[in-house]
Amino acid sequence: MIIPCVTTYWLCRVFKSFSCSQHDRSVKWTHGYFSAVWIFSLWLICPHVGLASSQWSDGTPITRFDKRSDCVMVSAANWKNLPKRHWAGPTIWTNRLQDWTAQNGTLTCQARNNLPCRTAHLLTYDLSDRSESFRIEVVIRLSPGSVQAGFAGFLIGAGEGRLDHRGAAMIHHSSGKGGGVLAVVETVGEGGLSFRDMAHSLTQSTFPLLDQQQTIVQNMIRLGYHRMVLNLEGIPQSGGLYTLRLSVWSQHAGKLLGARELTSMSANRLRGNIALIAHADGKNVAHIFEDLKVGGDRLQFHPHRTFGPIAGTLYSLSNRTLKLGTQFMHLGEALEKKRRRL
CATH class of the missing domain: 4.10.860 (DNA Excision Repair, Uvrb; Chain A)
Incomplete structure (x- = not known):
């Protein structure tokens, strides 16, 4: 105004x-x-100066999920009241295990040796082949002192429904066939939101921008040390296509910081796993995630796919002596000491 x-x-x-x-x-x-x-x-x-657009390309108002009556979101992963440990909980599989830490009610990915695209896959929900809408939300920020380099957000369509969910949960590091679609907030340059391709070629660690995307609102944002709420929504269109809408909000002020839209995305490319993504272009980078939520009828719930805290068991029988062994996920230093005394 x-x-x-x-x-x-x-x-x-x-x-x-x-x-x-x-x-x-x-x-x-x-x-x-x-x-x-x-x-x-x-x-x-310069229409972008002064009065920022608050509507998507079809005239739909840009609104946070928690302010919409048609959005029913459920908590998919929460790290509150957990001890400091590398295991992110039974609903999450991280790549690599040592790159992620649950601490202080958050899940933190610490960059190590410039390794790209660390992922934390959601095991209990995936995107089915139903032509319905879906929504994903997470609170995200950089750890204080981190170098602002890279991007973070969501990976969707990992495996494209052709891989077993356990195989798809291993997708990280490099792009390749069936790698999925990245919907992220940037931490370099002028920042902003983007949709990137993780399936453009084999064994590559570059993630080019996808076609058919446009910026709706851009307030010169970069992922920083303050909490932001990242919203991703998929809306089915005719002809087996989807429109993806990515928006980022200030958690405390509730201000819209940016919005980007991708049209004409094939519905088949969105089938498969959902994951958090943290990509660093340097060593001193730590991305922090809180309160992962999902919603929408395209999401399918798989409560039996949880993993841990027991990772596996082993037994041996020799000379009428039975020996049993149990391998646990990392439970935290205090629990590890108790486990060793058992």
Whole structure:
């Protein structure tokens, strides 16, 4: 509303100049006229200045999921009240295990040796082949002191429904056939949101931008040290296509920071696993995630796919002596000490 208000102000100055004395009327008219024309031209040429769009390309209002009555979201993973440990819980499989840490109610990915695209796959939900909408939400930020380099967000369609969910849960590091689609917030340059391809070629660690995407709102955002809410929504269209909508919000102020839209995405490419993604272009980078939520009828719930805390068992029988062994996931230092005493 800044530009319309300023324009109105100067137009009022123009009309007021008519009531001034004959001596200075021409000066005030010229000053007010050119000022009004300059501001109005700036408004027309640069529509992104001042008044940001608050609608998607089809006119639908851009609204946070928790403010919409049609959005029913469920908690898919939460790390509150957990001890510090590398195991992210029974609903999450991380790649690699040592790159992720549950601590202080969050899941943190610490970059190690410039390794790209660390993933945390959701085991209990995936995207089915139903032509329905879906929504994913997570709170995200950088750890204080992290180098702002890379991106973080969501990976969807990992495995494209052709891999067993356990095989798809291993997807990380490099792009390749069936690798999925990245929907992320950038931490480099001017920042912003983007949709990237993790399936464009075999054994590559580059992730090019997908075609048919456009920025709807851009407020020069970068992923930083303050909490942001990242929302991803998939909306079915005719002809077996989907529109993907990615928006990011300030958690505390509730302000829309950015929105980006991808159209004409094949529905088949979205089948498969859902994962959190953390990609670092440096060593001193730590991405922090909180409160992963999902919703929508395309999501399919698989409660039997949880994993842990027991990773496996082993037994041996020799000379009528039975020996049993149990392998646990990393449970935290305090629990590890108790386990060793058993």
